[in-house]
Amino acid sequence: MTSLPPSTGHVRTVTEAYLARHPDERASLTMLFDVLAGTDDPTSRKTFPAHVTCSAIVINGERHVLHILHKASGNLLAPGGHNEPSDQCLRDAALRELHEEAGIPPSAVVPLAGYEDIPLDIDVHAIDANPSKNEPGHHHVDFRWAFQLMTDQAVTLQEEEVDGYQWRPFATTSSPTVRAKLAQLT
Template identity: 75%
Template sequence: MPPSVDHIRFVTEAYLACHPDERDSLTVLFAALTDADDPTNRKTFPAHVTCSAIVINGARHVLHIVHRASGKLLAPGGHNEPDDGHLRDAALRELHEGAGIPPNAVVPLSGFEDVPLDIDVHTIDANPSKDEPTHHHVDFRWVFLLGAEHPVTLQNKEVDGYEWRPFTSAASPTVRSKLALLP
């Protein structure tokens, strides 16, 4: 069963307790949570929830993968699936699918077990071939420590490459600023 509206709301409120100044930026999410459609379904428009894994290695670098469709360097992540019971489960599944790192190779960063590092709302362009209008992804970005060095094994169907980047070079400005605050 996909993450419930109650679960998404609980996680969002826990996040906003740490970042109250970001409430206005999540109005698209709150609208999706009041709609009758499943907010985790990739065909729910004008917005739906996605999840990403911010993975930190022992050198304090963050994993980025090159998404084939966009050519963008991003954290491993994507859409929720029906068997993802919680948002964090979706991030771990996407990490394993995209980068070959299994869930048992990472642990949540202390203090971020039940709350994401970041929630980002971004626009996705229309894709007529998939019958998708312009819409928003509300991306819950979960942060994990790589327990031991584990090889990255890319899913060649969707991923073209990867990089480990220092915190100061993380692709997302909001993730970069939140990583800078970590001890």
């Protein structure tokens, strides 16, 4: 059986479920709707000028969020990245990236209650051109999935891509949109 990446229909369904919760964000996702209207795979890293990526917002028992220091950007971000053909759905991509970059297996987390099928946040951000990968400047439409860490799991970094990590309180989460949504959690 051949693995297929998350379908355009799946991306659209998840997006519409997210927008049912955050209708005021529809205009900010115009670039995503343009990609979904096209014929290219929205989750392929070769789809330009934008494609879908996925991140894992991992919350521990102290209500801190895992941030990793990405070597490529030098930024503290949630573990995440591009979709792969083996990812059945968008949430699977976030879980795979979490395991790859931070060594936390999918069995160590559960979706945050109320966010099983809906991302906590969808963010659109610019990515600089990368001539070494023959990639023009483009945008990532990052589906940010929220998970609760269920075990006292050690973080084991993927040294090729990650330089360090921090657990940060909700109030100092690096993404302003994630920070605002976490502040609304009771």
